[in-house]
Amino acid sequence: MSTPVSVFCCGVQKGGTTSLHAYFLQHPALLAPSRKEIHFFDDESQDWAAPDYTMLDTFFPDHDGRRMRFDITPIYGFWPPSLGRIRAYNPASRLIFLFRDPFDRAWSQWCMEFARGAETLPFADAIRDGRGRLDGLPPLAHEQRVYSYVERGRYAEQVRRALRHFPSESLLFLRSEDLLCQRHATLARIAGFLGIAPFPDTGEKREHRRPEIAFPSVPTNADRQLVADELRDDLCQFAALSGLDVSGWPTLR
Template identity: 30%
Template sequence: MLPNFIIGGTSAAGTSFLTSILLQHPDVYLPKEMRPEPHFFYYTDKYAKGIEWYQSQWFSDYAGQKAAGERSSSYLYHEESAIRIRKHLPDVKLIFILRNPTERAWANYRYTVLSGLEELDFEEALNIEPQRIKDETGIWKEVQPHDYTGRSYYGKQIEHYLTLFPWHQILLIGSEKLSEDTQNQVNKITDFLCVERLSDFEIPVSFTSLSVTDPGIQAACRNDLGSEKFNRIIESIRRKESDIERYAQNESEIELIIKLKQNLSGDKQVMDEKIRHQLNDLFAEDQKKLFALIDDKVDFTPWF
């Protein structure tokens, strides 16, 4: 079985929130463990393993559900992903969750800092973003962790997908509406997937959005612990798990975990208003493009 729907983005917009809801539907299949997400059509090394590998890796326990899908929040951002999806899944239904592009860029930056991959403040990071993108090498050239604004150009991204897929295969959902008007948005999604509406579901727990006190300490801890262990520890801290020390293999790693905890806080950082206005201006033309494409096909409200 290959997917007949994909939640393809965008990052930092609520794709995992939606996945947690759809997993409660008896006639919807999604791989329960998507950490990290499949990203099959995004990463060249994964795509090179072939469509059979993708199927066996993510859909081996499919049990006849009417709708079968996966979530990879990278696909909307990546033009080559769209081409690869069209090649293998020409009839697939695509769900894209779109968030205020300025807020999304800020959330993306904060998550990259949390991940130990960013030591600059937001303004500095934005100023050198084009050069960083150009200078990335190896796997980071494909990942592009510092392209905070690039992932927010929804007009450009949707325009590209529309060259490959018709509108009736694409559903756009506003992140803000999904959070504030969850039932009606879930109804749209289940109708789109041609499955019964889901009226009795649990709202997923919203885990703490942690703020980093010192990005340098965060980066050093990632380097010392290794990326895989570091990521597991951060996720456990976000989920307020009590036995985080289980990841430590020695006293030194216990000290690093303590240092990480002390470097994090639940106080939400607020974006500088000057930067907010600059980003709103930056995304204004692309937002016009998006809403010209949408026209009256989608019930969507401009962000600014």
């Protein structure tokens, strides 16, 4: 195997990972893959008893070994086996997680799925009766990728899974709003975590803005209350596990 991928951003979906990718592209110490989301470690068509890592290598150009290869695929934190697979591949990996208020994240995911035609239900229905589409399905079913609006907000579960596979010093937990509103300080933390020079100041990156289409619904206070009731205990546990102050997140207010 050639120089392994050593930097992973594992979530969350709709949490600013595309903007982080744009910053990573500008750093001379980091080597980008040919596309932003490789989706190697959540690929259920792989034989995970004997994975073919040469397939992972095909996403990267040849290099002199001095730059760090990175993979920004936000489903890794949510997809149950992914972090264990990363650990088996490279136990020295450094993992970064960007967490966003779970209600705002769920709404953004629904907008994405509706815009691409994968979702037809209004948002209110999708986070209520629409969750029945996951009932009885195995945890690795395709539907878990699409309709998991509320389920992906169980951040405490994701942090526990990360801590089971990696030591805490190999994990960096961040709030997505810090990358948006305090990018210099946040990028400095990431650079320190990775042991690389500071990021060059190439300006603010705001990628993947919401599609400008007519959506059939808008989020309501009742929708927010439903998600808050569902996730409040998990979010309190998440704050304790991650060390992040999320008291200002609308879902908890």
